[in-house]
Amino acid sequence: MLWHIAWRNVWRNRLRSLVIASAIAFGLLGGVFSYALMMGLANQQIRGTLRTELGNFQVHHPEYPADRDLRYALDDVDVLVDEIRQLPSVVGVSSRIVGTAMVSSAEGTAAVRIAGVDLEHVGEVSDLAEKLVEGEYLSADERIPMLMSRETAEDLEVRLRSRVVASVVSPTGEIVYGAFRVVGIFETINSMFDGANVFVTQQDLAELTGFAAGAASEIIVRVEPRDATLEVAEAVAEAHPEFLVRTWRDLSPLLQLTADFTGAFGYGFLAIILTALGFGIVNTMLMVVMERTREIGMLMALGMARVRVFRMLLYETAFLSMVGGIAGIALSVAVVGYTQRVGLNLQAYSDGFRAIGYDPIVYPESTTTFYFKVAAMVLVTAFIASIYPARRALKLLPAEAIRADT
């Protein structure tokens, strides 16, 4: 019956209960929506970067990463590619030759990474073909084709079909020069990536640098789902201790930070909101205890044990909080669900999104687990918030409480 009394007590002062429940509901909406927005931003960035740029993990010669020296290559790369392709969860594998280059036009020079991609498989690991704003993707039909970003093209003042010259350090340490024709211009959500990369065919780059047949600098592997990355990467690393296997987390400390801390920030933010709400709940329950001094004194006088009085107030606090909590979660599900469907265009607020690799159209995302955790956090808050007011009630002496003035 304690539950029963507690629930009805919540509605004794309807207005006050609705006010605090609304505060909880809107506070939660704020917290949950912020979390969903941050998760949306973070996941979009991670997903986008993995899909266009990094893949889920990469394989290199252990000496290679230090200064991208083309001397350190993976030999017989096709065998390794086929082997990795057989592993579960692997959805794409492709090899590349990647070196450092200076690309020059009549008007300027840019220092970039030059990647020679395997035309047959590159689509499995990179969606760069979808990021073209002008021209076509690399193809075998073109002679010495190159893709560069709009940014680089503007710097070099080149247009589609323009010729540029790339100078690359060959595996033997000489600087070699080669002409390329710009066949496509791309633009991704990440301007850092755009400014630093040009793409050519693996065959052309191999010929230019005198790269050994069948060798490549790296293998990019795409894994689905993302959670399986580590498992697959470890399997490859175990089978080939002679190579360096690094997941996207190792390859991009920034993404790793984003992945690990966005959730934590979301929870931290929510915790702060709940703390503020907790004080509101404490205040409400203190008022309740003060208003009901005589009633509580009467119940204790009749022989209601203090633990029961405590529980009655705890339940009341929990009910009050859950009314707000459930309303808040329902509101959040609706708002997050809607914005997730239509997307939020943040371009109006900042042009800086692309500069740090974010898409200005954000799709907030959340999970059912998260909502359950929020509900649990509300209950914990209610519990903590009820302790102080309930202790006040427990300190009442029944004889005094009954005498209390009207």
Next chain:
Amino acid sequence: MPVIDARDVYKTYEGNGVPVHAVNGINLQVEKGEFTAIIGPSGCGKTTLLNMVGGLDSVTSGEILIGGTRIDSMSDRELTDFRLLRIGFVFQAYNLIPVLTARENIEFIMELQGVDKADRSVRSRELLEAVGIAEKAEVRPALMSGGQQQRVAVARSLASKPEFVLADEPTANLDSHATEDLLDMMLEMNRQSGVTFVFATHDQRVIDKARRVVALDDGKVVSDSTAH
């Protein structure tokens, strides 16, 4: 053996540095089946005495035995259970939980007393019938008159078949008609079922109906008379 046996009881409050001797050496024995009024001017110590006898307040010195059990040295926990199971209380006001109906108010206390559900509903109906307001069983206190509310409180006080019922000014908020009705009802219970009632009161109508009247002044018994 008396149901209430207060021996040489003192109660001193340290109010603002000036000690108040609220109860100043009282000996009082109440036998089973009594219908007793404790009277006296305001501040003479009636409530204090009742509270000590009811295990709501500690004694400064002296002994209180209820049905032969000493309660003045019990712990808070023991006293809580003792009150729950052995003593009935009716207060001047705020007797009932406003969010519960008459029946639920009675059954809630019975639940605390550990009575199982089936017995609770049978007994609460009996009790409400005994105090004459069975038809108000499903009504909340706010929709009852003061007299009806006090009847529910009396019904509840009897739920555990206590040794006695302590009633501190139970009629103070009632008009004369309701007071008469309530008192007649309690007298009836006293006669028929032998329920022991001890009142603290100013109310002449209560004093008139009481069979024993104990008068206090300045924390002492100044007269103790039994009507014949």
